[in-house]
Amino acid sequence: ALAGVLLSGCGGGGGPAIEARPQSLEFTASPPAVNASGTIVVAAQASSGLSVVYASVTPKTCVVDSTTGVVTGLAAGHCTIAADQSGDTTYAPAPRVKQDLMVMAWQTIGFGAAPVLSLFGTASVAATASSGLPVSYSSLSPGICTVDASSGLVTDLMAGDCVGLS
Numbered sequence: 001a002l003a004g005v006l007l008s009g010c011g012g013g014g015g016p017a018i019e020a021r022p023q024s025l026e027f028t029a030s031p032p033a034v035n036a037s038g039t040i041v042v043a044a045q046a047s048s049g050l051s052v053v054y055a056s057v058t059p060k061t062c063v064v065d066s067t068t069g070v071v072t073g074l075a076a077g078h079c080t081i082a083a084d085q086s087g088d089t090t091y092a093p094a095p096r097v098k099q100d101l102m103v104m105a106w107q108t109i110g111f112g113a114a115p116v117l118s119l120f121g122t123a124s125v126a127a128t129a130s131s132g133l134p135v136s137y138s139s140l141s142p143g144i145c146t147v148d149a150s151s152g153l154v155t156d157l158m159a160g161d162c163v164g165l166s
Contacts, residue, residue, distance in 0.1 A: 025052065042099055044083035044099075046091075048094070054083055056082075077102075082096050110130075112127070
């Protein structure tokens with residue numbers, strides 16, 4: 001009688017049989033970086049064809065919808081998304097796989113008023129980045145004017161349109 005109770009507790013009492021076939025998971029593509037507050041979609045497939053569940057391993061940097069794979073960037077940095085498949089009566093749980101991506105913080109660059117530049121003269125341009133990072137300058141018309149990369153000092157070389165870039 002004791003043996004019958006033990007068998008029943010181990011599934012020998014007529015419950016569903018579990019085959020525990022192995023399965024694997026794989027992300028289908030590497031996504032590009034995501035902008036902070038932007039979204040992208042990650043996708044993973046289970047070799048069993050069963051549905052995949054997603055989770056963020058770095059919830060301060062990014063979150064993910066557990067069923068759709070839509071990733072939302074929260075802060076600049078490294079984002080890791082995990083994919084899981086828990087198995088069913090035929091398939092054993094798949095080993096967890098992870099995908100890394102970067103969350104980027106975009107910035108804007110604002111210029112002050114354009115300086116007056118006389119022929120063969122010098123003037124300074126000023127720009128600031130919303131990130132607070134230093135701005136570097138360059139000339140898109142180096143035959144007409146040059147720009148000091150760090151100071152923004154523009155030197156006119158000849159008549160024409162002086163176009164700069166930061």
